Amino acid sequence: MIPYVPLERRAFRLRMGLRPLEPSAWLEFDPDADAVLALRARLIGVERDRVVALDEAGREASEELCGVVLAHLARWHPERVAPVGDDHPLVEAARLVEEDLCVMVREDAWRLRAAVVCFPSRWDLREKIGATLREIHGPVPGYEATLGDPVDAFFDRVAEDRLYGRLNWTLLETPELFAPDAARTAPSGDLAGWYFRVERQTFRRLPESGAVVFTIRTYVAPASELAARDPSFVATLTDQMASAPPATRAYKGWVGVAERLDPRRRAASPPDR
Ligand code: HEM
Numbered sequence: 001m002i003p004y005v006p007l008e009r010r011a012f013r014l015r016m017g018l019r020p021l022e023p024s025a026w027l028e029f030d031p032d033a034d035a036v037l038a039l040r041a042r043l044i045g046v047e048r049d050r051v052v053a054l055d056e057a058g059r060e061a062s063e064e065l066c067g068v069v070l071a072h073l074a075r076w077h078p079e080r081v082a083p084v085g086d087d088h089p090l091v092e093a094a095r096l097v098e099e100d101l102c103v104m105v106r107e108d109a110w111r112l113r114a115a116v117v118c119f120p121s122r123w124d125l126r127e128k129i130g131a132t133l134r135e136i137h138g139p140v141p142g143y144e145a146t147l148g149d150p151v152d153a154f155f156d157r158v159a160e161d162r163l164y165g166r167l168n169w170t171l172l173e174t175p176e177l178f179a180p181d182a183a184r185t186a187p188s189g190d191l192a193g194w195y196f197r198v199e200r201q202t203f204r205r206l207p208e209s210g211a212v213v214f215t216i217r218t219y220v221a222p223a224s225e226l227a228a229r230d231p232s233f234v235a236t237l238t239d240q241m242a243s244a245p246p247a248t249r250a251y252k253g254w255v256g257v258a259e260r261l262d263p264r265r266r267a268a269s270p271p272d273r
Contacts, residue, residue, distance in 0.1 A: 002219035004198050005226060006167035007236040011243035016150055018203070021058040021163040024076050026202055027069075027097050028217055033080075036098045036132065036177075043118045043178055047182075050180060051118045053129035054088055058114025062212035064091035065103060068206060068213075069093040090114045092262045096266045097216040099202075104133070104216060108154045114135060119177040119218040121197060122184060122253075141247035166197040170252055171237075175220050184250075186257050191234070194223040196212075238262045261268060 030036075040153070043051050045098060049078045066089035073096065084092045094101050094116035103114040109132040118127050128136050133151055138142040158164065172179060173187040175195045188192050202218040227233045238258040241249065249255050257267045 001230075002066060002196070002198055002221040003030075004167050004200060004219065005196070005230070005233070006169050007233070007240055009236060009239075012240050012245075012247070012248065013246070014146045016154065017166045018154065018164045018168070021165045022201060023072075023163060025165075026072055026163055026204065026216070027077070027099055028200070029077055033098055034091045037095065039177065040098075040118045041095055044095065044116070047178070050125060050251050051120075051178075052088075052091055053112075053115050053117075053125045054090065054105060055113045055130055056121060057111075058211075059088075059091070059104055061063070061103045061105060061206055061209040061213075062088065062093075062114045064209050064211070065090060065092040065101065065213055066207045069096060073097075088114075090116055097215075099217045102214040104155065104203075104212040104214055106155070106212075109133065109269070110152065110212065117216065119198075120180045120214070121172065121218070122179065122182045124180055139251065141245065141251050151255060154203075155212050158203055158205050158212060160166075160205040162204070164203045168201065170197050171195070171208060171223065171254070171257070172197050172220075175222070177220065178219055185251050186253050186255050191223045191227060191261060195220050196226055234261060238265065263265070 009259045066084065070081065072086070082096055090101060090103065100117040100119055101115065102112055102117065104110045105113040110127055111130060111132055113130070115125055115129065125150065133155065134144060134148050170180050171187060172195050173193060174182055198219045200219065204213050206213060238261050241254040242258040244252070244254065
């Protein structure tokens with residue numbers, strides 16, 4: 001079962017939602033860790049051009065990050081320390097953890113300069129490497145106006161001894177962790193065939209290079225299990241979807257979904273386009 005169900009009990013709002021984290025909480029391992037690490041190794045092998053993207057400008061920070069990951073494992077998860085091979089240091093680090101790893105380097109703006117993202121949902125890493133935070137988020141409705149400046153400012157000031165996290169969720173028709181091509185259209189059918197997907201994202205600065213590391217840990221659970229566990233799950237979910245602006249509903253693949261799950265909404269809401 002997934003450890004986070006970040007559904008807010010108020011109207012949808014685009015927000016940073018950053019929370020400080022304890023150093024010990026940076027990386028998470030669960031009972032399925034070995035299977036997840038095996039899947040990551042397989043994807044790095046057979047889908048390398050889609051899950052690994054490396055610019056030379058991210059090399060130094062990647063080396064530093066590999067050392068930081070090893071030191072973290074030695075301290076908090078000693079059973080997870082393993083020999084490092086001779087692939088790129090970011091790839092070696094990404095083989096050891098369940099998180100996807102992104103290295104952001106401050107140049108004219110913050111740019112994605114190295115990444116191993118085995119579990120993307122509806123986006124293509126090849127289109128993002130080298131891009132600024134604003135360019136990366138180009139397809140996200142409202143990002144530029146609401147989050148563009150605050151996110152850039154946060155990256156400039158994140159202190160090297162602090163860690164931050166945020167949570168993000170969506171609904172997909174597939175439980176696959178590697179889902180770059182999942183459709184943006186609303187899932188067909190109903191809750192019984194849907195999966196609730198949560199990203200636990202963390203941020204920290206590397207002390208020597210000054211780069212910022214962005215990690216993404218992906219959790220997936222059948223939506224029907226969450227509904228069975230929590231009687232308010234469906235109502236909160238449909239409230240979030242119905243209160244989002246139309247552009248967000250289209251981006252997230254939520255068009256018509258709340259109405260399908262909750263027939264009382266059908267009469268109430270105007271049709272989306
Ligand atoms: C505080 C920092 C950040 C905030 C507040 C933020 C916020 C968001 C939001 C609201 C979305 C829309 C996704 C959704 O709601 O399902 C998004 C998408 C995304 N974010 Fe971020 N983000 C942050 C940092 C980053 C960083 C550092 C990266 C670097 C790789 C990144 C990569 C992406 C990508 C690839 C997408 C999908 C874009 C697409 O649809 O093409 N984000 N982000």
